[in-house]
Amino acid sequence: MNKSIVACAIVAMLSGCGGGNNGSDTPAVANSASGPTAKIPATDNVLANQLKSAAIQKAIAKPSSTPYGWWFANYCSEPGQTGFDSCQSSYTSTIGGAPKGWLTYLAANYTPNDPSFGWAAASNYYAMQGAADSYTSPSNGTIPIIGLPMGYSASGNGPGGDLFSAIANGTYDTSIKGSVDAWAKAGYTTLVYRPGWEFNGNWYPWSVQNSTQLTNFIQAFQHMYTVLHNEAKADGVNLYVEWNPNTGGNQAGGTSTWMDWWPGSSYVDIVAIDSYGYPVNAGANVSDAGSSTDYSIIQSINFANTEGMLWSLTETGGDNSDNFITDLGSVLKNNPVQYNSFVGLWNTTQGGGVEWSAGSEASAYYTTFVTDNP
Structure with a gap:
């Protein structure tokens, strides 16, 4: 979903942090004789993925009564903004859980190495804002989930402003490391990063449009993964990286299949998808089986299961008038x-007219993910 808003809060029923891979850039698991699945590089290993996924679940789980259940998430606005706490309070009372996570975006119009408000400086600002808010404080075990751009444009929109080659060449390593350092310094002990989220859309500067960009995207993603994990290890925090396409095909043009976007499970910790119902995507077919050129919710789940990896529905919403939540x-x-x-x-009420009620929507999602699918 195209958003100029930088940060949003997640309400999650989580226990504390810890465990996981402790920021290591390589999963601490043994190789297995089981071979890779079709179209997956030979270096990937399903058993290793399963062990890594189980470790991550322990680090970011719900309370002990349902240790591997779903997180619950809610966007209200940004910590420190008027109405943020009241929105969080309303949602929390509906689902019966306090906010334990926080989804944050570094905007696409931030110049990466700008010392005043580049990737590192912006991360520091939002980390300090979050740390000062009672709902997003690291003392609650809050987990920031951070959208890290892979492109730039003055307007924040795209496509046409990817920074893939420069990222892969290390031009922005200092800024990437500075982002991790900022969250660690603010007291957050577990971080989730989403490099180039919704890269298959046509609304961000890092939208993949052709085969050359695709190759460069893969190299940049792999480089970001390595830098992020190495810095997290140096800072002593847990860190996990999402591969996060939007639902659908390559909306920015080109003929690539969604499997072509995959950087390899050695460079991914969580398989994700963003998918909305009405009013963002009126008439969305949640039960779409997908295809080689159509990344659907079902395709995403099946792929994560086949690879033995965690799955998340990182961004979603809808007022259920089209039965999106029920379906x-x-x-x-x-x-x-x-x-x-x-x-x-x-x-x-921000971000393209997505203005449904916290209570009614939260209640419907609670039924879907807790009552019906615990």
């Missing part, structure tokens, strides 16, 4: 997730 529950029953994590629910 989503049916899809989950028929396509159970092996390693589930979190569901990021957008709920605000």
